[in-house]
Every structure is written in structure tokens, then in C-alpha cells.
Amino acid sequence: MKSKRQVAVEQLEAVITALRCPICQSALEVTETGATCPHRHTIDVAKQGYLHLAGTVTKSRYTKELFIARQTLLKETKFFEPLIDEIVKWIREEVTEPSLRIVDMGCGEGTHLSGIVRQLPGSHGIGIDLAKDGVQLATNHGADVLWLVADLAKSPLQDHSIDIVLNILSPANHTEFRRVLTPSGYVIKVIPNARYLQELRSFFYAGTEKETFENEEAGERFASELEVVGISQVTYTKNLTEKQWRDLIAMTPLTWNAPADQVDAFIERGESEVTIDLTVLIGRVKEK
Numbered sequence: 614m615k616s617k618r619q620v621a622v623e624q625l626e627a628v629i630t631a632l633r634c635p636i637c638q639s640a641l642e643v644t645e646t647g648a649t650c651p652h653r654h655t656i657d658v659a660k661q662g663y664l665h666l667a668g669t670v671t672k673s674r675y676t677k678e679l680f681i682a683r684q685t686l687l688k689e690t691k692f693f694e695p696l697i698d699e700i701v702k703w704i705r706e707e708v709t710e711p712s713l714r715i716v717d718m719g720c721g722e723g724t725h726l727s728g729i730v731r732q733l734p735g736s737h738g739i740g741i742d743l744a745k746d747g748v749q750l751a752t753n754h755g756a757d758v759l760w761l762v763a764d765l766a767k768s769p770l771q772d773h774s775i776d777i778v779l780n781i782l783s784p785a786n787h788t789e790f791r792r793v794l795t796p797s798g799y800v801i802k803v804i805p806n807a808r809y810l811q812e813l814r815s816f817f818y819a820g821t822e823k824e825t826f827e828n829e830e831a832g833e834r835f836a837s838e839l840e841v842v843g844i845s846q847v848t849y850t851k852n853l854t855e856k857q858w859r860d861l862i863a864m865t866p867l868t869w870n871a872p873a874d875q876v877d878a879f880i881e882r883g884e885s886e887v888t889i890d891l892t893v894l895i896g897r898v899k900e901k
């Protein structure tokens with residue numbers, strides 16, 4: 614069986630022309646242990662199967678335990694499966710190139726990107742996040758994806774080398790998206806709608822402005838930066854066990870500071886279904 618490091622070197626070979634040196638921005642070449650640039654900046658593949666391309670890693674609110682809980686919950690409940698399927702369906706119908714380079718800017722523990730790439734044979738993914746614990750876990754997915762710990766604002770990607778940028782439930786950096794996309798490339802952005810996690814909102818935020826989610830601003834910003842070529846709504850529910858509710862509460866920014874007695878009070882209500890209510894926005898670079 615191949616080691617995680619060997620697998621990562623193979624993934625690196627598949628997308629090497631889309632990468633650049635994080636220090637001097639020169640093109641990279643694959644070596645036996647990782648990659649190097651003409652100025653001899655070398656990057657080794659970590660034994661866990663990812664590349665570390667960021668200078669300093671900031672402390673994330675997400676601990677390793679939280680990432681593990683998240684990955685487990687998403688897998689057990691197929692939490693985002695209808696969303697992933699919607700994105701894959703759109704790509705299959707609208708994008709004709711057979712072999713796509715798909716980047717997830719803010720990949721976390723990798724569930725979204727690996728789920729999408731697995732359904733698009735011949736395509737390659739690049740997952741980028743500054744949270745090392747998340748990227749380490751992402752290597753467990755075993756999809757055609759290269760996982761990178763790197764800065765999203767100064768990503769180690771070549772100009773105009775990427776076909777699709779995924780930006781799922783995380784902040785956008787449109788300047789960087791435009792820089793890395795090919796002229797015919799797309800941004801697929803997912804934003805939460807008013808009823809996203811409404812069971813948590815209505816309990817923990819009753820009577821406050823956080824009781825419903827406002828996504829207008831993100832949507833307007835998207836439309837001002839890109840030509841919007843697709844919008845779809847994805848709304849469904851999932852059944853959760855008590856353990857899964859507790860994990861969801863712990864991993865959701867909305868509720869992760871909630872006091873323990875409030876969390877217990879919520880669990881005692883015996884809520885079974887959680888609502889997932891999202892908008893998928895698809896945009897392409899505006900012609901100048």
C-alpha cells in the first residue's frame with residue numbers, strides 16, 4: 614500500500630503547473646520528497662500527506678478534536694450530501710472540460726472538496742486552509758486532491774490556472790479568486806439562508822437579530838464582483854442523535870460559546886431534525 618506521502622507526491626505531480634513558490638512566486642518542480650523552485654526554496658510533503666506552504670499558522674478556534682467531531686458528524690449523517698450533489702450536477706451539465714482543476718478556498722477537514730472531486734473522474738482538487746489540524750484530517754478522504762496548509766489571501770497558486778474555485782460557507786476573497794481563475798473559470802459560492810440551522814437559532818438566539826440569517830450582503834457582493842450565471846436553493850433536513858446535536862453545537866460559530874446548561878436545556882427538548890437551507894451562487898469572471 615502506498616504511504617500518504619507517496620499519494621501526496623502523485624497528487625502534487627497532477628497539479629504542479631497550477632502551483633507557485635510561496636516565497637518567491639516562481640514555478641515549482643516536483644522532487645522525490647516534495648517540490649522546489651529555481652531559487653531552491655524546497656517544500657517537503659509531510660508524512661501525513663499534505664504540504665505546508667504558510668509561514669506562520671494562526672491559532673484557530675477549531676481544535677483537532679472539533680475537526681474530528683465535524684468530520685465524523687458530516688460523514689455519519691451525510692450532512693452536506695444534497696449540497697454536494699447539487700454542485701456536481703451543475704458542473705456536469707454546464708462545464709464541458711473533462712479534466713478540471715478545482716480549488717476549495719477554506720477546505721477545512723475536506724469533506725466538500727473530496728465529495729465533489731470523487732464524482733468527477735479525471736478532475737483534480739486542491740484543498741487550501743490555514744488550519745493545519747483540518748488539513749491533516751482531510752488527507753483521510755483518499756480522493757484526487759492535494760491538501761495544502763497555506764494562506765488564502767496569498768495562495769500558492771499560479772495566475773489563471775484554476776477552473777473552479779469553491780467558497781463554501783466561508784469568507785470570500787474575490788481579488789484572489791479572480792487572480793487564480795482561468796478566463797472561463799467559475800466561482801461556486803455557498804451562503805446560508807434564513808432557515809439554516811433554524812432549530813439552533815430559534816433556541817439560542819430567540820428575539821435577537823441572529824435568530825434568522827441575513828445573507829443579502831454576501832449575495833450582493835458576489836453579484837458586483839462576478840457575472841452570476843446560476844443560483845439555486847438547496848433546502849433539506851437531517852435527523853441527529855443527541856451526540857450529533859452536541860457536536861453540531863460545539864462546531865458551529867453561532868453556538869460554540871453557549872453555556873453548558875443552555876446546551877443541556879436544548880438537548881432536553883428532544884429536537885430531532887435540523888434544517889439545512891443554503892443558496893448556491895455560480896459566477897464567472899466579468900469580461901473587461
Ligand SMILES: [Zn+2]
Pocket residue numbers: 634635636637638639650651652653654
Ligand atoms: Zn521560491
